[in-house]
Each structure stands twice: as structure tokens, then as C-alpha cells.
Amino acid sequence: MVQDPRETQLELAPKNRVAIFYENGGPDKISIKDIDNVKQSELNPGEVLVRVLFTGVCHSDLHALQGDWPFPPKLPLIGGHEGAGIVVALGQGASEYVQVGDRVGIKWIADACLNCEYCRLSHEINCPQYKPSGYAVDGTFQQYVRHTARYLTKIPDGLELSQAASILCAGVTIYRALKEASLQPGNWVVIPGSGGGLGHLGVQYARNAGLRVIGIDTGSEKQTMSQQLGCEVFIDFKTTSDVATAIKDATGGIGAHAAVVAAASPAAYELALDYIRPRGTLVIVGMPNSILPVSIFKTVLMTHKIVGSAVGNRQDAVEALEIAARGMVKVHFTLKGLSDLPSVFEDMIQGRIAGRIVLDVDK
Template structure:
């Protein structure tokens, strides 16, 4: 075993635990910490300083998806912290003790199957998911995996880097597969949300023109400050399809990246996309897409699912943020505020992102 010099790993910690699907969140102060001697080869223990909160964490708590989470469960998958221990007999570890690293939704994969070799690590049959199939980052300490934690660039502070690890990499990867080029229009339903406000920035960094679709003055102000070229309020618009087309000169956007977890965003996209456009599916309502088959075929629409990103996508997304081209808009709270954050997420009250300070380092 290998432990960071001068660091003592405690026996217990503070952690936010969901005991069963739909059960109330419990912040426990006596949750056990896995000790260095108990780490398996390839595992590392990370002392978490900050973690983002994602809508997926709420889905995990409620058990909303067809793939059910493990329980009891510590959620969270946007964690930043310091490696304080590495399991014995871990050969050629790409990270070392004391490194500041990020923990993502994809906690681990085999790296050897067809999917991993082809760049679909997230679809590996052996994939482990942080805060879903293994414990996540809503705790002071978390066990992760040396091959999949991501080094954090020195230019980024820990709180600001946290949400890049899921919201950032997810939207960045979705734009990479959107079949767009510099100067193209991309529509972003849910643009003022946690994923959406980062999608606006990554799209601008990639030379795209952005139609931000959301509702409310706070979200309008946010997306315009981030460079959105056009704004459509889906609640006040009398004809959202016509308004989106009008913003692009009449033809419609070249791509739509739907980050909102609602069926409506998908149904509308096929109507307003221009011929040959791409619908990128990111938000995950457990519902039928509702895309009209006739118009999908007649307009030569391409439908592309995009599920988080690879280790390389994460490095690229962080590098763009480290260069100052993307910045997370977030409100910082303590771990004990997580229950209230979940309630605000359900009510759609959060513009940008919430980051929790888990421990001071």
C-alpha cells in the first residue's frame, strides 16, 4: 500500500447517503472510510474538496431510469480532490500520491474490450459509474480508479473545475459529434441550465453561432452574457419553431443539442432543424423521443445519441476551460445543503450549477 506522506486517513467521514430508492437523503457523520491497506490494485483513495451537483444525481436518488442504481448509495460524480492513497501492486499508475484529480461519471472501464478500444469506454460491459453503481463524491473520501481519474490543470481552481467533469465533458463531446463546422448554427434547449450554459461556451469556443432556448430573465441574462447569438423563451414564444427558424434567417439551425430532460425538446427539434441537420440527444427523460418519422426522413435529419465522454474528451474539455474559454457559473454551498439543492433542481430554479464544498484542503 502507498499513503501520502504525513497524511492520516480517518476511520469515519461525513457522507450524504441514500439508503434505498426514493428514500430521504441522510447526511451521516460516521460513515466508514476505506483504508489504504484495503484498496485493491488500481484503486486510489481521493480526499474530496469540491463536488458538483448534477440532475443525474437526482435521478439516481429517485431511481427514475430503467437502469437502477445500487443502494445504499453515495451519489455525486463531479468530484475534485487529492489522491491520498493508492492500492498495493498498482503497476504503471498514470497518477501519483498528492495529485489533484477529478472523478467523473465514468469511474472505471476495462480498457480492453471492443468498446473501450474504439473510444466508447462509457459503453464498456464492465463500466463502473460514480454515484450510481459505485459510491460517488458526496463524501469526504471516495475510492476511485487510477486509470480513469483525470488530472486537473493548475490554471483551474477546484470549485470551478468540478462541473467540467460531467456537464462540461458531456456538452463538449455532444458538440464534437454534432456534425457542425465553424459558422454553423446550433440550437440549445435548456441553455440556461447546468449543462446548457457550458454548451453555450463550448459552442462559441468551437466557432458556432448559438440559439439559446430556455425561460426566465435570469437565464436570458446568463446565456447572453456567455455569448449566445439569439434567445428564445419557450414560455412566452407563440410559435417556438418559427422563432428559432427566424433567428437563423429562415432555414433553421444545423444542429440541436438537447440538454433538457424533457420529451418536448426532442419533438420540437425535428420541426425546426434545417434539412440535413443533426439532433444530438443528451438529456435523458425516460420517454419516447416523439420525433416525427416522415419529417425525419424527408428532411434527412440525423439523430445522434451522445453519452458523457471518454478520458480524452475530459482532458480536452478541461484544457479549453484552463485556457479561459469556458467558465462554470455556479453557486457554492456546503454538503449539508444537498437536500435543498435537489428540491431546487426539481423545481427548475437553478441557473448554472451548484458546487458543494465538501472539505477544506
């Protein structure tokens, strides 16, 4: 592992470089500016200050910018929730969880009560008090993040921070979704968007679990990536006249055991119900603001299962990072600077991104 020399620079700068927006809209609403940094004396008990070095860019960040989910984000907002960096300051009691100099990751869940039934069962995403990072609280599109110590995830020494960033949401999310499918080694799983940010990681986590993977995407670049990462079958949805039949043909005529759909396309969910086999599972991950029409008769007859899956819990994050640290999963990303965030969102809107985008917050 090549260590970033900034990992040893633990002093607090007086200014904090941020990407912030004051109203919802398009990429033109983002401002890159310097604001006063948090002082250690201002940290609440249990809080830390994390010097973020790298952050991924997730489709959820675009939803936060556009404000198109049913529940609006706070404004003004510093978005982002895939941050990897170094602890540089501790509030009272935070040393129970981390120490200055620890390499840590910031995830979608910034905090939860840890005391309700959902939290006790490790379903923090369902906690009534959970707070999403980069949505309800300021996130990782900045150099310094004030964060609850107990919800940081330590990053294994063998994993570069630039690699870890996208694992902290995209990797954890798709890793958990595969768990929700309740598959066995040798089962077929379809991953629409197999050349995209979540999808290309899903292909690798699925292969690591011994699953047989069918990728759906479009274009030669995404086909090459999908096949190199482990898709036995790749289907280009733009050039294949009947995607469902092609999947059934590839799986002995009866369909896949599961579809894990991370695409933000309603059509991808409707199609999945046509190519999963009897007793198959549709795992809903992507979050278009739309309705999924489901035939009650067909669902009962085929005994299909439809499962919603949000982000993983704290243990899922540890497991997903450890798998990546062992070299079993690699994030394919393009490195850009924080100043490039508006153009990154524009590329995301236009569907031009293969793999993942990671930002160096100092550039």
C-alpha cells in the same frame, strides 16, 4: 489561481463524512453522517483514495436518488460523480497512473474493461463492464472516495478545483455532444436549457468552437446569463408563441444546423425536430424516461440525423478541462455545503437552479 489550503493536507482522517441514502425517493431520504474511513492497507491493486474537496451536483444524481431510470442504482448509495480533489493514498500499482498529491477529477465512468472493441475505440460508455460512479459504485458526495487509478483525470494546475468539479461531467458531456453534432465554424446550434447546468457550459464550448448559438430557456436571470456567455439569440419558451418559427427566422428561414438538447423534457426533443434544417442533427443528451415520436416520412424527406450522446471519453475530459484552464469556459455556480444537498435536490426538482451547484464536502 487561488489554491485551497486543504490541497496540501494529505493525511487520512479516521472518519469519512458522506451523504448516503438507503432507499429511493425524495430529498428526505438523504442522510449526512460520518462512517469509518478506508485504510490504505484495504486498497486493492490499482486503486487509490481521493480526498474530495468539491463535487458538482448533476441531474443524473437526482435520477439516482429517485430511482426513476429503467435500471436501478445500487443501494445503499453514496451518489455524486463530479468530484475534484487530491490523491492521498495508493494501492499497489496505482503509481503508474497518479502520485500522492496529484490534483484529480472523478467522472461518471468509474471504470471500464479497456479491452473490448468499444473501449479500444474510446467509446467506454458502451463497454458492457463499465461502472458509473455515484450509481453502480459509491461516488463523490463524501470526503474520501475509493477509486480506480486509471480512470482518474488529472486537473490542470491553472484550474481551481471548485471550477473543475462541474467540468468533469456537465462540461465533458456537453463538450462531447457538440462533437457528435459534426458542426463547422459558423454553423448555427440551438441549446435548450442555455441557462442551466449543462446548457451554460454548452454555450461557451460552442462559442469556443466558432459556432453561432441560439439559447432557449425562460426567465430574465437565465436570459441574461445566456446572452452574456455568447448566445446571439435567446428565446424564452414561455413567452414566445412559436419557438420553431422564431428559430427559423433567426437563421435565414431554414433552421439551425443542430440542436443539442440537454433538457430532461420530452417536449424539447419533439420541438427540435421542427426547427433544425434539412440535413440537420438532433443530439439527445438529457434522459427523460419517455418515448420520442419520430415521423419516418419527415426524417427521410428532411434527411435528419438523430444521435444519442452520453458522457465523453477520457480524452474528451482532458480537452474540456484544458479549455477551461485557458479561461475559455467558466462554470457559473453557487457554492453550498454537503449538508445542503437535500435542499439542492428540491431546488432542482422545482427548476430553480441557474448555472450549476457545487458542494464543499466539508460543510
